[in-house]
Amino acid sequence: LRIILVGFGTVGQSLARIIHKDRERIVDDYGFDPQITTIVDSRGYCQDKNGLDLAAALEAKERLGTVAKYPEKGRRRPTASRIISTSEGEVVVESTPSNFKDGEPGLSNIKQALTTGKHVVTVNKGPLALAMPALLELANHKKLQLRFSGTVGGGTPFLSFASKCLPGEKILGVHGVLNGTTNYILTRMENSSLGFQAALREAQMKGYAETDSSNDVQGFDTAAKIVIIANLIINRRLNLHDVEITGISKVTPQSLRDAKASGAKIKLIGRISESKATVKPEEISATDPICVPDTLNALTFSTEHAGNVTLIGKGAGGEQTGSAILRDLVDIRGRYTI
Numbered sequence: 001l002r003i004i005l006v007g008f009g010t011v012g013q014s015l016a017r018i019i020h021k022d023r024e025r026i027v028d029d030y031g032f033d034p035q036i037t038t039i040v041d042s043r044g045y046c047q048d049k050n051g052l053d054l055a056a057a058l059e060a061k062e063r064l065g066t067v068a069k070y071p072e073k074g075r076r077r078p079t080a081s082r083i084i085s086t087s088e089g090e091v092v093v094e095s096t097p098s099n100f101k102d103g104e105p106g107l108s109n110i111k112q113a114l115t116t117g118k119h120v121v122t123v124n125k126g127p128l129a130l131a132m133p134a135l136l137e138l139a140n141h142k143k144l145q146l147r148f149s150g151t152v153g154g155g156t157p158f159l160s161f162a163s164k165c166l167p168g169e170k171i172l173g174v175h176g177v178l179n180g181t182t183n184y185i186l187t188r189m190e191n192s193s194l195g196f197q198a199a200l201r202e203a204q205m206k207g208y209a210e211t212d213s214s215n216d217v218q219g220f221d222t223a224a225k226i227v228i229i230a231n232l233i234i235n236r237r238l239n240l241h242d243v244e245i246t247g248i249s250k251v252t253p254q255s256l257r258d259a260k261a262s263g264a265k266i267k268l269i270g271r272i273s274e275s276k277a278t279v280k281p282e283e284i285s286a287t288d289p290i291c292v293p294d295t296l297n298a299l300t301f302s303t304e305h306a307g308n309v310t311l312i313g314k315g316a317g318g319e320q321t322g323s324a325i326l327r328d329l330v331d332i333r334g335r336y337t338i
């Protein structure tokens with residue numbers, strides 16, 4: 001299975017480490033050999049049709065800042081989408097930054113991959129948040145797989161749990177905590193009385209929040225995940241513009257204390273009900289299983305017959321998300337004799 005890996009940051013490098021370390025086990029357990037043949041970052045790419053030496057690619061990235069400096073086989077640009085169209089490979093893994101304004105560069109990369117006959121595994125939420133129905137249709141039309149396990153829940157299989165463990169059930173609604181950064185901030189504001197800005201700075205210092213954490217704090221990251229769940233699990237053709245979104249920047253330590261006094265907590269909740277999709281701070285009973293602390297995620301599926309079913313786990317992290325990509329690759333390989 002030849003893989004074109006686009007984006008070589010936290011997640012892309014984690015995937016390379018996992019494949020480098022576990023190749024023998026993957027071959028033994030699943031009967032296929034994942035070969036990363038092309039890696040692209042923002043400054044260039046490296047390519048070897050027989051499979052790149054992943055230790056050398058990781059070293060070039062760490063020491064020299066770009067895979068373009070991979071020994072002999074590294075090159076400066078062209079753009080990722082041109083490399084995708086001209087390179088051989090069965091699967092494109094898209095792990096460039098999530099952009100919720102126009103979905104780029106991920107949107108063009110995914111379209112280019114599908115139109116040139118390649119399956120896609122994406123961890124990038126931007127293209128799905130803005131154009132998931134159209135992308136699924138394109139993949140379907142081309143008889144290719146578009147997989148995205150790592151976009152919701154990192155390594156915790158929220159999406160496949162619902163699609164594989166609850167078949168036959170009617171899922172009436174979904175709600176939960178889907179963003180670790182904001183959950184950490186609210187937990188710290190509640191437990192230590194820090195104000196919003198101080199809690200955000202602490203989350204940034206600990207590496208839980210990015211320098212530009214606006215997508216998390218303003219609720220766009222949670223809303224993107226709600227869109228993905230709605231399209232995949234509830235068959236609702238939503239995009240980001242259909243979600244009512246309120247972030248957490250106006251939550252105060254006093255409102256958290258008031259909630260606590262009445263046995264509740266304020267959480268940033270993504271919710272799909274029968275009539276609408278919302279992301280906003282909500283008071284939730286402290287005994288509700290979705291009231292998870294720190295960076296944890298939790299999602300409740302409200303089903304017609306089984307009642308509420310809740311899954312809890314880590315929502316992000318490079319290694320966890322890399323393992324979700326591997327799950328998708330195994331699945332694609334299992335469905336197709338490539």
Ligand SMILES: NC(=O)c1ccc[n+]([C@@H]2O[C@H](COP(=O)([O-])OP(=O)(O)OC[C@H]3O[C@@H](n4cnc5c(N)ncnc54)[C@H](OP(=O)(O)O)[C@@H]3O)[C@@H](O)[C@H]2O)c1
Nearest residue numbers: 007008009010011041042095096097098123124316317318
């Ligand atoms: N980190 C997590 O825990 C996590 C969990 C779930 C989903 N995700 C999603 O996974 C994606 C990647 O996250 P990350 O944490 O790995 O981000 P990251 O560390 O910022 O890495 C992004 C990578 O994309 C590359 N890139 C940016 N613009 C590009 C372009 N125009 N062409 C080619 N490459 C480009 C960057 O190149 P340079 O290295 O040259 O800057 C970098 O290698 C995001 O969409 C994120 O939302 C992340």
